[in-house]
């Protein structure tokens with residue numbers, strides 16, 4: 001009988017920038033009503049903002065690779081009749097439940113080769129990896145889903161944020177799902193892709209408006225190695241995927257190398273996947289990387305217009321020099337010839353591009369983004385058609401991803417920001433007409449919300465929220 005493997009040593013929290021300061025995990029779960037507000041909350045804005053992000057339940061062991069590692073914590077800010085409330089809960093995967101029973105971390109990071117044995121976690125969980133539904137939240141067909149990176153999501157109860165269990169959306173997510181599926185506001189469909197370490201390496205599928213299966217996972221032909229693809233864009237005709245040369249190198253990792261290998265010689269492939277199931281249209285360009293798309297649409301000539309944040313290579317997983325960071329770009333892709341024309345919309349280094357989600361797959365107007373770092377914390381609002389830029393300079397505040405807030409009479413943008421001076425967090429509401437003027441209302445949250453990832457606004461009339 002061989003001895004059980006020894007669990008790895010604890011991660012040094014103080015020397016990991018993504019486990020300390022504004023990123024430090026929040027372990028308290030609270031529900032607080034009637035939050036203090038500076039300014040006046042718009043009376044025409046009723047609904048709930050949900051936000052997800054990596055938040056390890058216990059101090060991690062082994063390694064911690066931001067933004068992929070960590071357990072999920074979902075934060076909820078509800079606005080109703082000019083008042084605000086807040087709650088937060090961990091997403092309780094079987095791993096979080098087992099660790100809570102033990103009182104410490106059992107699973108290591110995703111790049112560690114260690115998995116716990118049956119003596120620690122029992123036969124069912126032995127040899128498993130930590131599940132990580134910590135990237136995004138999506139509301140569709142009456143469900144609130146905590147999304148993982150190309151795994152199945154966890155469904156949450158929007159009322160008490162309790163974890164209801166894993167959900168494959170009637171089989172559409174049987175192989176997993178990107179954390180960034182796109183809800184087509186015209187058809188009500190939730191369109192998604194997933195990538196895998198084994199064939200099929202890439203597949204796409206569609207959830208019907210009622211939550212049923214519209215298209216089962218369908219392999220994307222022409223992909224012959226495991227490749228990482230984080231986000232997608234959607235037009236009325238196509239799913240748009242940019243395949244940067246970031247390859248999963250399992251043999252390399254088993255030999256002590258890194259899990260992901262950047263191979264610029266491969267260039268970046270662009271797949272236009274017709275939503276009617278006809279053959280994929282491919283284009284190829286010089287190598288670059290995209291974490292996030294703003295949006296895409298079909299233009300009158302049948303070309304695909306897509307806006308995104310460009311990186312020279314995948315920063316976030318590695319340090320990226322200032323000059324290697326990209327800006328906001330637009331690509332115009334001709335599906336017939338494969339020709340790609342790329343233009344720079346802004347050379348500011350920003351991330352987390354968001355639009356008015358009601359315009360997904362159609363021309364979108366404003367793209368809201370975040371600029372971060374000393375002296376440049378800001379929300380930056382670009383209008384590519386009008387070639388304008390509006391900036392709310394946030395001073396020292398660490399600002400998170402913006403989200404569009406459609407009110408009954410006016411439109412707004414919202415974002416959580418944390419003051420690194422006193423570690424207080426607020427949900428700021430800005431006028432969509434004049435966001436550069438800064439927040440018209442700031443909700444004092446009852447505790448620090450760690451700097452995190454993606455969120456979603458769910459209007460009070462949505463079937464996802466419990467009736468009041």
Ligand SMILES: [Fe+2]
Nearest residue numbers: 230291292454
């Ligand atoms: Fe993302």
